[in-house]
Amino acid sequence: MAKFQKHVFVCANERSAEDPRGSCKARGAEAVLAAFKEQLVEAGFKRVIRPNKAGCLDQCAHGVCMVVYPDAVWYGGVTAGDVPEIIEKHLIRGEIVQRLLIPDDKLTGLDPARQGKPA
Numbered sequence: 699m700a701k702f703q704k705h706v707f708v709c710a711n712e713r714s715a716e717d718p719r720g721s722c723k724a725r726g727a728e729a730v731l732a733a734f735k736e737q738l739v740e741a742g743f744k745r746v747i748r749p750n751k752a753g754c755l756d757q758c759a760h761g762v763c764m765v766v767y768p769d770a771v772w773y774g775g776v777t778a779g780d781v782p783e784i785i786e787k788h789l790i791r792g793e794i795v796q797r798l799l800i801p802d803d804k805l806t807g808l809d810p811a812r813q814g815k816p817a
């Protein structure tokens with residue numbers, strides 16, 4: 699089997715309603731994931747681009763959050779309605795959807811001074 703060209707990881711983590719961090723599932727992650735699954739197949743990307751349900755991606759303040767690999771492009775505040783644009787612009791044309799992009803300096807856990815190098 700050929701390798702997938704890209705993976706689309708969508709956080710679908712769930713937390714209790716009392717948890718102040720909230721969760722991507724409560725913000726609609728399952729609908730985002732379902733839209734990617736359906737629309738990537740419709741666009742002819744079955745076994746080419748793989749939508750994956752992910753646990754917490756540690757970007758909870760930006761939920762629903764997702765990341766495209768190997769591009770390492772992170773998107774936040776994603777809704778099911780954004781999926782056609784992400785597929786058309788990013789996954790087909792290779793253009794970043796700027797209005798949804800989580801900039802590197804806003805990603806949790808990344809020390810810009812280290813430029814992403816491990817500690």
Ligand code: FES
Pocket residue numbers: 709710711712720721722723753754755756757758759761763
């Ligand atoms: S709950 Fe989605 S990134 Fe943490």
